Amino acid sequence: MKSFLFLSLLLPAGGFTASSWAQEPIQVIEPVSIKNAAKVELGKKLFFEPRLSKSGIISCNSCHNLASSGTDNLPTSIGHGWAEGPINSPTVFNAGYNLAQFWDGRAADLKEQAAGPIVAEKEMASSHDIVVKTLAGIPQYQAEFMAVYGGGNINIDKVTDAIAAFEATLVTPNSDFDLWLKGDGDVLSAKQIRGYQTFKEIGCIACHNGPAVGGNSYQKMGVVKPYLTKNTSLGRYQVTSRAADKNVFKVPTLRNIELTAPYFHDGAVWELGEAVNVMASIQLGRTLTVQQTSDIVAFLKSLTGERPQILLPLLPPSPEMMFKGTDEVRLADE
Amino acid sequence: MKSFLFLSLLLPAGGFTASSWAQEPIQVIEPVSIKNAAKVELGKKLFFEPRLSKSGIISCNSCHNLASSGTDNLPTSIGHGWAEGPINSPTVFNAGYNLAQFWDGRAADLKEQAAGPIVAEKEMASSHDIVVKTLAGIPQYQAEFMAVYGGGNINIDKVTDAIAAFEATLVTPNSDFDLWLKGDGDVLSAKQIRGYQTFKEIGCIACHNGPAVGGNSYQKMGVVKPYLTKNTSLGRYQVTSRAADKNVFKVPTLRNIELTAPYFHDGAVWELGEAVNVMASIQLGRTLTVQQTSDIVAFLKSLTGERPQILLPLLPPSPEMMFKGTDEVRLADE
Structure with a gap:
């Protein structure tokens, strides 16, 4: 940290070609290191599980x-x-950085969030x-829950805990902006850097800051x-x-x-430039020039990171006793 | 081939512990070797593309x-x-082995099939x-179609050709039955081998034969x-x-x-044993013993192969001009 600060003193005033994350109100998103691979794998299955x-x-x-x-890119x-x-589905990417989940923050964390949609009509x-x-009726899930959580029955607490563990891995590191924050001065265009400066100067940064550039207030x-x-x-x-x-x-x-896209809690705005202008107007009381909007949009596009590479899970089959079969056939023991 | 036949002569009569595919009415499904990786990758994107x-x-x-x-495991x-x-969705796994597509065979092949659901109301x-x-409005797709098909516009022929190329890779090799066909006598239980024998003796094999154990008539x-x-x-x-x-x-x-599951064109039967019994009854006029049904079910379970490992594609974003934005904001040129 100190060396970064020291380095910054050596940069020419206004030398806005490279930076260190310590100085900026936006911080780098780092790749996650997975600690409990079995739990994450179970959570991935559950994330893709239509039987929920x-x-x-x-x-x-x-x-x-x-x-x-x-x-889902729908309003x-x-x-x-x-x-x-009732409301726009927020992205799950980097959602672990949010101070709470849902637009109204009614769930404290990813785990609490995961319980909601399952029961929402x-x-x-x-x-x-x-x-x-x-x-619990699917033997492979029984085995996987046992391996991850030890004994005891499957319950919704374990289900949502595993889903949350998987979701916490869904970060998008190595955006151009992150590379620039880390010191690669060539990766952003002059337009993007100008857009970032405007983003800070006019006040967008007051709310959109931190590693997720938002989600924290x-x-x-x-x-x-x-x-x-x-x-409503x-x-x-x-x-x-x-x-x-x-x-x-x-x-x-x-x-x-x-x-x-589309943007805002109502998903009403499809164009990023329009979203920027609406925000500037209703949050900051500003009318941006065409150039300012365009610059900010260019900066925002530098926040696109590497999406996670997901190997599609192979979901275990439902056992026959769960099927709505008749009693006509009773199979002999193996 | 000759050596397999020769080997079989050395087996004791009724020595039904191992076999060679050349002798059996069911043949091994082999893994596919992908010839045009770019086309398969494009087809994978399109297979997962909700904007279709x-x-x-x-x-x-x-x-x-x-x-x-x-x-989808629904009726x-x-x-x-x-x-x-109107009808049960058949599995896409090994669908390339079918003599035609859809339950009524109205599409000649995977490519012709892929065009149907897109327009079905x-x-x-x-x-x-x-x-x-x-x-065509998504630059990354433009580039990928260009790379795969050379010049010319994107058209539905190319779209369905790419989807079909991906689907042709979705085979499930290395089932226990395939390993057994290849000579691994230990992999099937005595019950499964008995089930296969019954399957052949009572006549199921007349229609369910070939590499896909069906799909060819x-x-x-x-x-x-x-x-x-x-x-209807x-x-x-x-x-x-x-x-x-x-x-x-x-x-x-x-x-x-x-x-x-569920089984048949109407997806009415959820239990495999019941499906076997219904087939035996209405196709062959037979009433199976509980043991026979159970044996055949055990054999059928040996037909479960290795499902393809699919790396989820990363779909390209829609460009802003496709969004339903207003004309209020016009962005300056870059």
């Missing part, structure tokens, strides 16, 4: 698609019975009881001007019932923002 | 889930608008024109007794309009059959 849903076709990956952007998700979800429409019984959507939306969510107010929390939402991460 | 659907959430993988069994699939499909509900325009569902079902499909009749083709379907593969 009532229909048998919806998994975590349905709305947080790891092949695209960790989200709001489509769930059980083709129901429209418009999402997976199942119950924790059914999910636990389903998994709650803020009112519409500080200077109200945000007009058909979405009242944000944090739904959790705290405090009047001051009306329309207060968790600040979303800007990591991989070019991949995660 | 009107909603943006349904891909080939939705109903042919490569994390489970190459199917009939759920598609656009939560519509129920109850499946992806899109159009070939929209899909081609969508893909059309047969009437209900040769001896009618098959009672609520499903008339099978091959829908393709040929010949009265003799009523209720004639492509014989499904029995590879990985323990993974692909």
